[in-house]
Amino acid sequence: MSTPPRLAVIHTGGTIASRPSPDGRGLTPQQAPSVPGLDGVQVHDVQPFSLPSPHMTPAHMGQLAALIETLAPDHDGIVVTHGTDTLEETAFALHLTLNVPVPVVLTGSMRHAEEVSWDGPANLLDAAHVALHPSSRGRGPLVVIGGDIFDARTVTKIHTTAVDAFGGYPGPIGRIDREGRAPRLHYFARPEPRATYRPAHLNARVEILYAYAGWTGEGYAEAEARADGLVIAALGTGNLPAELLPLIRATDKPVIIATRTHAGPVLPVYGYAGGGATLVEAGAIPASFLNAHKARLLLLILLGQGLTREQIRAVFERDEF
Numbered sequence: 001m002s003t004p005p006r007l008a009v010i011h012t013g014g015t016i017a018s019r020p021s022p023d024g025r026g027l028t029p030q031q032a033p034s035v036p037g038l039d040g041v042q043v044h045d046v047q048p049f050s051l052p053s054p055h056m057t058p059a060h061m062g063q064l065a066a067l068i069e070t071l072a073p074d075h076d077g078i079v080v081t082h083g084t085d086t087l088e089e090t091a092f093a094l095h096l097t098l099n100v101p102v103p104v105v106l107t108g109s110m111r112h113a114e115e116v117s118w119d120g121p122a123n124l125l126d127a128a129h130v131a132l133h134p135s136s137r138g139r140g141p142l143v144v145i146g147g148d149i150f151d152a153r154t155v156t157k158i159h160t161t162a163v164d165a166f167g168g169y170p171g172p173i174g175r176i177d178r179e180g181r182a183p184r185l186h187y188f189a190r191p192e193p194r195a196t197y198r199p200a201h202l203n204a205r206v207e208i209l210y211a212y213a214g215w216t217g218e219g220y221a222e223a224e225a226r227a228d229g230l231v232i233a234a235l236g237t238g239n240l241p242a243e244l245l246p247l248i249r250a251t252d253k254p255v256i257i258a259t260r261t262h263a264g265p266v267l268p269v270y271g272y273a274g275g276g277a278t279l280v281e282a283g284a285i286p287a288s289f290l291n292a293h294k295a296r297l298l299l300l301i302l303l304g305q306g307l308t309r310e311q312i313r314a315v316f317e318r319d320e321f
């Protein structure tokens with residue numbers, strides 16, 4: 001008789017574990033969900049903490065990565081349940097730091113267990129099937145929501161309330177559906193090979209500034225003084241108002257230019273004061289196609305690994321993530 005597949009389910013909180021709190025103050029994580037209808041699978045539930053995902057920190061992400069590394073040798077797949085608000089950040093932190101052969105699949109829900117349209121059980125079952133499927137190996141951490149399978153590098157939350165809350169450019173790399181009870185899984189794309197990092201710590205201070213029409217640099221000097229590095233969610237292909245150019249030129253710390261536009265790369269094409277070409281000439285580092293919060297995590301991890309500004313520039317320039 002063959003041994004049943006072994007699945008670890010790591011519960012971290014989020015709406016998928018939430019219910020209205022007895023004090024009437026709104027939803028809070030209370031009870032980890034169980035995977036429904038998984039016959040013949042040995043499920044091992046683990047709950048390192050139970051948080052709403054806005055309370056997640058890089059330290060929790062590090063704790064989760066260490067736990068996954070401990071569980072990986074004895075399991076065929078690992079599912080992580082997580083709040084959706086920062087799910088893409090945890091997924092990307094794992095993508096950058098984990099090097100385990102077993103599939104790791106993050107999921108969550110947009111509706112809680114007492115709502116009519118509770119999406120937790122289906123997402124959990126989908127995530128379990130994806131995690132246990134042999135074709136999922138070697139793709140890095142994946143995110144499964146609403147039947148869509150995303151890679152951690154490009155996935156992002158695109159809606160605050162819809163059940164299909166995740167998207168990102170260029171979109172899902174696969175799809176899981178069910179025919180009766182049987183899972184039907186298709187992959188359309190294989191993520192590019194990724195680099196993994198071993199930071200000595202995750203304590204670097206990296207702040208994000210958000211650009212807008214009429215910004216004259218308010219908040220920049222204070223953030224620059226406190227932080228080890230900055231990320232700016234800039235405009236379009238990575239442009240800023242002219243007033244930011246001398247501020248960036250005077251900064252020795254890494255300043256990453258991401259974009260507040262929801263898709264597309266940052267490219268140094270404009271030569272007016274504050275245009276992307278002038279920011280790069282002043283020392284700034286384009287974030288490639290990473291959004292500001294993923295660029296922040298990459299910078300934090302590279303700083304934690306002791307890289308210099310020029311080594312950090314090379315990682316972003318070569319898309320080594």
Ligand SMILES: NC(=O)C[C@H](N)C(=O)O
Pocket residue numbers: 013014015016051052053054082083084085086108109110111
């Ligand atoms: N749908 C959710 O999970 C949202 C919740 N605020 C969280 O991220 O924990």
